[in-house]
Amino acid sequence: MKFSVEKYKSINSENINKMVLAFYMRILGEDNDVSKIFVSKLGDDINSELWQEHIGILTNFWAMITLDDTAYTGNPLATHLSLPLKKEMFGLWISMFYETIDSLYIDRLGSVFKNRADIIAGNFMRNMRL
Numbered sequence: 001m002k003f004s005v006e007k008y009k010s011i012n013s014e015n016i017n018k019m020v021l022a023f024y025m026r027i028l029g030e031d032n033d034v035s036k037i038f039v040s041k042l043g044d045d046i047n048s049e050l051w052q053e054h055i056g057i058l059t060n061f062w063a064m065i066t067l068d069d070t071a072y073t074g075n076p077l078a079t080h081l082s083l084p085l086k087k088e089m090f091g092l093w094i095s096m097f098y099e100t101i102d103s104l105y106i107d108r109l110g111s112v113f114k115n116r117a118d119i120i121a122g123n124f125m126r127n128m129r130l
């Protein structure tokens with residue numbers, strides 16, 4: 001018999017926080033170009049102050065997108081313009097993000113995150129001429 005884990009059927013800030021944490025645990029578990037960028041900026045200890053701050057910022061960011069939450073006040077494009085990003089890294093980022101989302105949210109809700117991530121990644125690449 002096949003058992004499946006119950007997926008989230010609604011989006012709230014608590015499960016967004018779990019999703020963000022799962023995504024970065026996934027990234028830190030890899031040794032690829034995307035994980036190298038994160039390790040170089042934030043280190044490899046997800047419990048560090050820097051990482052906890054980043055996870056809080058990203059939780060607010062996704063809560064802004066999916067719940068109209070107003071806590072996020074940053075400028076994602078400016079942040080990424082100062083990172084040494086390449087086109088291939090976006091493909092990698094997207095595939096790891098999709099995997100995380102698909103493992104946690106039912107399809108209809110997962111699409112909200114994935115569609116928006118696609119659009120933002122496209123905007124970043126266009127602005128970086130990648």
Ligand code: HEM
Nearest residue numbers: 034037038041061074075076079085089090093117120121
């Ligand atoms: C090649 C792919 C990507 C890499 C390697 C990457 C890497 C990073 C790193 C290292 C930071 C932290 C910078 C710092 O605090 O100094 C960051 C911040 C952030 N990233 Fe990405 N990122 C990527 C793509 C994306 C995408 C596609 C999104 C959105 C869908 C995104 C959303 C954000 C946000 C919201 C922040 C916080 C910006 C702020 O401080 O307000 N990133 N990213």
